[in-house]
Amino acid sequence: MLYDIIILGSGSMGMSAGYQLAKQGQKVLMVDSYHPPHIHGSHHGETRIIRHAYGEGEAYVPFALRSRELWKDLEQELGKDIFFETGVLNCGPESSPFIQNVLKSGERYDLHVEELSSDLMKKRWSGLTIPADYIGAYEKNAGYLRTYPILAGYAELAASYGAVLAGGQRVEEVQIKEGSIEVKTKNEIHRGKKLIVTAGAWGGDVLSQLGLQLPITVTRKTFAWLHADAPFQEDKFPCFSFDTDMGTYYGFPDISGTGLKIGRHDTGLAIHPDQKGPDFHDGDAEELLGFLSRFMGGGSFQLREGKTCMYSMTPDEDFIIDYHPDYPEVMFALGFSGHGFKFASAVGEVLSEMAMEKELTVDMGPFRLNRFI
Template sequence: MHYDVIVIGAGSMGIAAGYFLSKSGKKTLLVDSFNPPHNKGSHHGDTRIIRHAYGEGEEYVPLALKAQELWNDLEKVTGKQLFLQTGVLNVGHEKTNFIQNIISSSKAYSLPLEVLDSSEVNKRWPGIALPDKYIGCFEPTSGVLKCEECIKAYRELAERHGATILTNSKVKELSVNDKRVTVKIEDQTFNADALVVSAGAWSGSLLSILDLNLPLNPVRKTFAWFDANEDLYNYKNFPAFSFETSQGQYYGFPSINGSGLKVGRHDGGETINPDEAIPGFGEREEDTTDLRQFLHHYMPSTQQLKYGKTCMYTLTPDEDFIIDLHPNYSNVAIASGFSGHGFKFSSVVGQILSELIISGKTEQNISPFSINRFK
């Protein structure tokens, strides 16, 4: 069967691309090894943070603002609440690149940001105990995305616009030339004019078939929920947060409808093979000790562990994204290496992928995410 576009990987980026492509009138097939949203990749666990003043670099700010606009649009179209404006508190030493980037990007783009010393943070949010050496940068217009609900929403809309979604289907063979894409799945073969590869931790092995060897490193990550005092930590009073500390980088979420305080460690993690069973939460001692250490230092009012989960990051060497066309095939668009901070951008990345396929270019500046930087 022939399609205009085949999308391999129907997770966050892929399903958004499928929506924008099908909405534009492209006959679109999405293929996924699982059944999105699922717990086999990077974007499960109920919630993800969306930040606008961006500690990873000012080049992300226009994408973050466009992504927020598209998430708001998705809420309007579906009638679902997908975003909670809890605000986001970014904490760290004042002189770190992370904090300096947040402050400078807020000034460059006139974003609302409150810079607070430790005593001001502790007074506003009694559930936090910051030492004197840290400051807090509070973004009141940022917040939390319901990640699995977002994926479901894009999936429903993509199907409504005529996209076909083939789930629990692993790609067995893949070939491409300038005019044709062929994808084989079990005993079925599909053809298309163009291809999108957005397969998360599996992107590296797929792209190697197309003679593109990218430095992608899948790592195991964990996060957990803790019993918490709802008066201190509920989402109407307490923000999502990102902490850069001398012990490591941590992030987390307020208790949403009694879920408990959710915390994860952003840095670290062990390299894994995504095709092999990933050790479950608690099978590594650091799964709990890292999080308990963080809470003991900075949020001592939290109580016992409720439960934890594992997921995967797919890291690039510089921890910046890959969003580009294949250097040898202008009909192949690639989105990968989101390095643990990509979900918030999946709405705009989906739109970018559709633009690259339809016209070969995009309105967004994706030059920082070029494949050529790895040569």
């Protein structure tokens, strides 16, 4: 069969694109090395923060707002909740560029961001031990997304519109042939008119077969769930992001008794995705507990479970969403640098528009590859 579009990598971005394309009548094949949702991609870990007043820069805000609209649409189509508005507390020194970007983008786009002093934060959320020179930027309409119901929902809907999901098929070779693109796995050869690469940490390897070297480094990251006492339960505490002199940390309240979830966003060990680096160890736990003892020292925590994950980092930590410079029938969305999942709904829409040669709903100028040239 000759598919209209083959998607390599059927995690958050690829599954969203497959759903969008199949819904519009395209013949879609979604290929993945595993069977999504799974623990090997960037969607594992059950929850992801969604925020719209964006510390990484105002260029993201229209993208984030479009994503929110599409998440709400997906909730309606699935008939289940996937977006939970706990609020998100961004915190750091007043001089922090991240915090200032949150405040500026919140004001520009009227996002109901509340600026809070250290004393006000400690008064509102018991358990916090914030330094006096730190401020908060609290976005009440932000919160978290449930990753596995989203992936499973996209898969179910895409299949209902005729998309084919080929899980458990590791891609061995990709070739551009006259009139088609050929994707070879261990047991099959698939052919399509166009190709979308959303293979996460493996995306650079795929595109290198087509002569394109991307400036992406895969890094090992850590996160953990901890038993926490009452002040950090979901009905009393928001999701959070802290820009500190100890590093950048993010986390979630105790959701349904699963424990407070926390991870470190910056630093990390460079790895190849097939060799994920060391398992979560005592040093990783000490790093996370060190942050908690300083900034949430009014609570008590006990490690419940620690895990590792992978970030695909670009030099500027911004996404790359573009066409292959030599093969316009090849598109890709990669390098999400640890903050991409919240955009998956809109990334899928953009990729579907690119593949179908439509006008883009959101400008992708800030995310083009040529910024590195």
